[in-house]
Amino acid sequence: MTNPLDTIxxxxxxxxxxxxxxxxxxxxxxxxxxxxxxxKNEITTFKELSDRAERLAVGLREYGIERGTLCSFMVPxxxxxxxxxxxxxxxxxxxxxxxxxxxxxTKIDACLRRxxxxxxxxxxxxxxxxxxxxxxxxxxxRKILVGPKSAPGFTTLRSLxxxxxxxxxxxxxxxxxxxxxxxxxxxxxxxxxTVMTQRNLSQVIAGVQAQWQLDSHGDILDxxxxxxxxxxxxxxxxxxxxPPMNFATKGPGDANPGKLVKVINDNGxxxxxxxxxxLVNLTNYCNPRGITLPSFKRIVxxxxxxxxxxxxxxxKMIPNGELYSxxxxxxxLPVAEIDGTTVVNETWPQSETxxxxxxxxALAGVEVKIVEITDGPIDSLESVxxxxxxxxxxxxxxxxxxxxxxxxxxxxxxxxxxxxxxxxWHRLGDTGFLDESNRLWVCGRVSHRVVTTDKTYFALQCExxxxxxxHVHRSALIALTQADGSKKPAMCIELVPGSHESKxxxxxxxxxxxxxxxxxxxxxxxxxxxxxxxxxxxxAKIDRPALSRQASAGTIH
Numbered sequence: 001m002t003n004p005l006d007t008i009x010x011x012x013x014x015x016x017x018x019x020x021x022x023x024x025x026x027x028x029x030x031x032x033x034x035x036x037x038x039x040k041n042e043i044t045t046f047k048e049l050s051d052r053a054e055r056l057a058v059g060l061r062e063y064g065i066e067r068g069t070l071c072s073f074m075v076p077x078x079x080x081x082x083x084x085x086x087x088x089x090x091x092x093x094x095x096x097x098x099x100x101x102x103x104x105x106t107k108i109d110a111c112l113r114r115x116x117x118x119x120x121x122x123x124x125x126x127x128x129x130x131x132x133x134x135x136x137x138x139x140x141x142r143k144i145l146v147g148p149k150s151a152p153g154f155t156t157l158r159s160l161x162x163x164x165x166x167x168x169x170x171x172x173x174x175x176x177x178x179x180x181x182x183x184x185x186x187x188x189x190x191x192x193x194t195v196m197t198q199r200n201l202s203q204v205i206a207g208v209q210a211q212w213q214l215d216s217h218g219d220i221l222d223x224x225x226x227x228x229x230x231x232x233x234x235x236x237x238x239x240x241x242x243p244p245m246n247f248a249t250k251g252p253g254d255a256n257p258g259k260l261v262k263v264i265n266d267n268g269x270x271x272x273x274x275x276x277x278x279l280v281n282l283t284n285y286c287n288p289r290g291i292t293l294p295s296f297k298r299i300v301x302x303x304x305x306x307x308x309x310x311x312x313x314x315x316k317m318i319p320n321g322e323l324y325s326x327x328x329x330x331x332x333l334p335v336a337e338i339d340g341t342t343v344v345n346e347t348w349p350q351s352e353t354x355x356x357x358x359x360x361x362a363l364a365g366v367e368v369k370i371v372e373i374t375d376g377p378i379d380s381l382e383s384v385x386x387x388x389x390x391x392x393x394x395x396x397x398x399x400x401x402x403x404x405x406x407x408x409x410x411x412x413x414x415x416x417x418x419x420x421x422x423x424x425w426h427r428l429g430d431t432g433f434l435d436e437s438n439r440l441w442v443c444g445r446v447s448h449r450v451v452t453t454d455k456t457y458f459a460l461q462c463e464x465x466x467x468x469x470x471h472v473h474r475s476a477l478i479a480l481t482q483a484d485g486s487k488k489p490a491m492c493i494e495l496v497p498g499s500h501e502s503k504x505x506x507x508x509x510x511x512x513x514x515x516x517x518x519x520x521x522x523x524x525x526x527x528x529x530x531x532x533x534x535x536x537x538x539x540a541k542i543d544r545p546a547l548s549r550q551a552s553a554g555t556i557h
Contacts, residue, residue, distance in 0.1 A: 006175040009202040011235055012057070012090040013171070016050045018237050023047035027234060030078055030242045031263055041267070044079045046237075052079075052161065053086035054168045059160030060087055064142070065119060067092035067173065070181075072117035072136065074100060074126035075146045076247055077230065080157060082240075084121060084146065085231070092173040096181045097227065099247070100126070105133055107191060111183050112136035114193050115407055121157070123147050175199035181407050182228075184330045185541070192416070193407035194331050203365070203401035204333060208232050211337065211363055212271075212298070221270040221295075223263070225252055226302075228333065229273040241267050253277035253534075257285035261293065268295040275303040276310060277534070279323075283313035296321035300337075302328065304541045305357045305442065305460060307467060307474075308348030311340035327359035327442070331403040331416070331426050335368065336360045336440050347439075351464040354519030356392075356432065356441040366399040368440055369425070370433055375446070377414045381425060387433065392443055392458065395432045396425045431458055448544045450479045450489040454522065457489045459544060461519040466491055469513060471501040476532055478548040480525060490525035492547045492556065494532045503528060527551050 018025065028044040065071065071093050075081040088095050096117045098108050116139035122130060123146055130136070145154040173179075179201045183191035196204075209232070214220060220238025224230050225245060233240050244259040245252070252275045260282060263269070274282075279301055286292065296318040306325045314323040323340040338347070338360030347358035362368045370393040371384040378384055387393035396418060404424045406412040418425035431449060432442040443449075444459030451457075459477040466475040473496045479487040491510065495501070507526050514520040533543040550556045 006199060007202065008171070008173065008175055008198045009205050009235065010171045011205075011231060012050070012053060012086050012168070014235055015046060015053070015086060016168070019046040019050040022237075025237065026239045028079055028082065028240050028242065029267060031244055039262075049079070049082060049086070049234075051164070052083045053090065054164040055161035056083055056087035056157065057090040057168065058162040058164055060091060060093075061169075062162065063144075063155070063160055065091060065093050068177070069093045069119060070096055070115060070117040070139075071119040071121065072096040072098060072112060072115070072140070073121035073146075074098060074130075075121060075123060077227070078242055080146050082230065082234070084157065089179070090168065090171060092171060092177065094178045094181060098183060100129070104186075105129065107186055109133055109135045111191050111193070112140075113138065114409070115181055118142060119144065121146050124149060124151065127151075127154075173198050175202075178407075182330055192330075192412045193409060194403045195405050195407050196403055200401050200403055203399070204228065205232055205235050207363060207365060207401055208334070209236060211334075212300075214238070221268060222272065223269045224273045225275070225278060226273050233271075241269055251277065253281055255281060257281050261286060261291060264293050265295065269293075270295055271298045271300070272296070273300045273302070273326075276301055276306050277303075279306075279310060279314055283310070283317050286317045287313060291317075293318050294320050298322055298324065300324045300326050302326040302334070305359075306343075307464065308343060308351060311344050311348070315340060315344075325359060327440070329426075329428055332366075332397050332399070332401070332428065334363060335366055335397050335428070336362050338439075347441075348464075351460075352468050354461045354465055354517045356443040356458070357460045357464070358435075358439055358441045361437070361439050362397075365401070366397060368434065369396050370394065371396055373431060373446060373449075378418045378427070381418055381420065389436055390433050392431055392433050394446055395428045395430045395440070395442065397428060398423045398425045402426050444477070445544070448477065450477060450487050452487060452489065452522070457523070458519070462489075462491065462523065465513060465517055465520050466493070466510060469506075469509060471496055471499045471506055472510075473497070474532060474542075476542045476544050476547055478527070478544055478551050480548070481552040488525065489523045490527060490551060491523060492527050492529050492532065492551065494529055527556050529556050 025046045026043050027046045027049045030042045031039050032042045033039055096115050098111050112135050119142045120140045121144045146157045150156050175198050177198050178195050179198045180196040182194050214236040220233045222233035222238050223241040223243050225243050230240055244263055245255045298321055311323055325338050326334045327336040328334040336359045351357050370387040373394045416427050429446055430442050431444055431446055443461050448459045449456055462477045463475045473494045476492040478490050478492050480490045510526050514523040
């Protein structure tokens with residue numbers, strides 16, 4: 001009997017089937033600027049998308065790209081990126097994703113050296129940077145230029161498109177074959193090359209469809225701002241609107257909110273995946289101006305925890321929709337989900353008293369366990385104790401969509417996986433607990449906890465308490481290293497822009513509030529900073545270890 005979890009979603013075939021049924025259905029809406037300063041919608045139909053992808057797949061095979069070929073690409077979201085992804089998927093080649101802005105120019109070479117791709121697809125700008133920084137110079141032997149322009153010595157993507165046989169060659173892969181190698185953000189260390197197999201990727205698509213109740217009637221109008229969510233809407237016959245964002249050089253928090261609002265309202269966008277930083281950007285623009293985005297039915301956010309006030313701000317901005325917080329990681333996307341109404345009415349008041357941040361129940365097919373916190377490798381599940389309800393421990397997960405391994409990296413496997421007979425457990429690196437309703441609450445990164453002789457402090461139990469105080473924009477738990485090597489908890493405080501509150505008065509208030517809650521009692525040191533450092537991909541994860549080092553050295557400003 002065939003294991004249903006081994007069913008592979010043939011995305012090129014799904015796109016082709018939609019194209020045959022409804023060839024003029026819009027697959028992609030790309031807003032282009034005109035020479036006169038206005039904008040116009042450039043539409044790619046499912047037939048155009050499918051035809052180009054199938055033509056390119058034929059040409060790429062002739063070029064020598066085959067099942068298992070490692071192909072790295074730096075191509076901005078749009079028609080070319082989708083055509084290329086579908087063509088590589090059709091062949092069974094392995095897509096290696098690197099993000100110039102998320103990983104930073106200096107980390108990209110390290111990422112590519114770890115994987116050793118043979119082919120590099122990129123824009124002229126990407127190839128210029130590749131030449132300057134020497135990215136992948138030891139492994140890349142073939143370079144394909146993507147975009148409308150050509151250049152001497154380069155093969156262009158368009159030039160590889162060939163006539164398609166009446167019946168395109170079928171996808172010939174196994175469930176365990178690698179589909180994608182996606183790098184983690186590197187915000188907690190060196191980016192890890194996460195392997196997504198054909199099974200993993202298919203289960204992500206199927207799981208999100210079930211969770212969000214997506215159908216194939218063409219009612220999906222999506223504007224995702226995170227790569228994997230582009231294929232989910234398309235897989236179910238939806239239309240993807242390309243967001244007016246610069247993914248190569250800027251983070252989501254730097255996006256132009258006015259342009260985003262215009263595109264959303266002009267096109268009646270119904271759903272979006274966005275980081276908390278992008279939502280802060282949008283609400284700060286819309287709410288003071290009385291602007292709403294009435295077409296939205298759903299916004300899903302991930303990449304970092306969402307603070308309660310942001311749920312309320314987003315609800316004001318999307319009166320007909322709901323904000324959902326999606327919890328997971330590059331290796332496990334998604335794990336759990338919670339809606340904003342539940343957070344505002346029920347769980348966030350508890351977060352503000354030090355319980356942690358509730359991220360909801362695990363999604364169908366996902367197993368979540370809480371085990372004792374362990375700083376080193378865990379050999380087996382039997383070697384650690386499982387925690388009871390409301391007992392804080394380390395969060396581990398497994399499921400058919402969860403990545404089982406990293407590409408050629410025993411060290412990453414040892415540190416982040418617990419081997420199982422069928423599916424390995426993934427260590428998310430977070431602390432948390434399961435409540436009486438089996439909802440997951442997260443309490444902060446394992447590496448961000450501050451352990452003293454008296455107690456352990458957890459970032460997401462402490463920070464929401466201080467974030468309620470007037471003049472505080474946000475806060476971060478840090479560890480001050482003492483002369484004897486011991487750690488002392490402290491809070492790094494970012495003030496609301498324009499605040500002129502006396503630091504001494506505010507420090508006294510912070511100390512008083514800290515004494516009122518079990519989670520924060522004993523915290524007496526407060527350091528003020530102009531702006532907390534965050535990760536590059538989501539602009540949302542606070543770099544607490546860097547703050548701890550700076551504070552201990554007295555270099556915070």
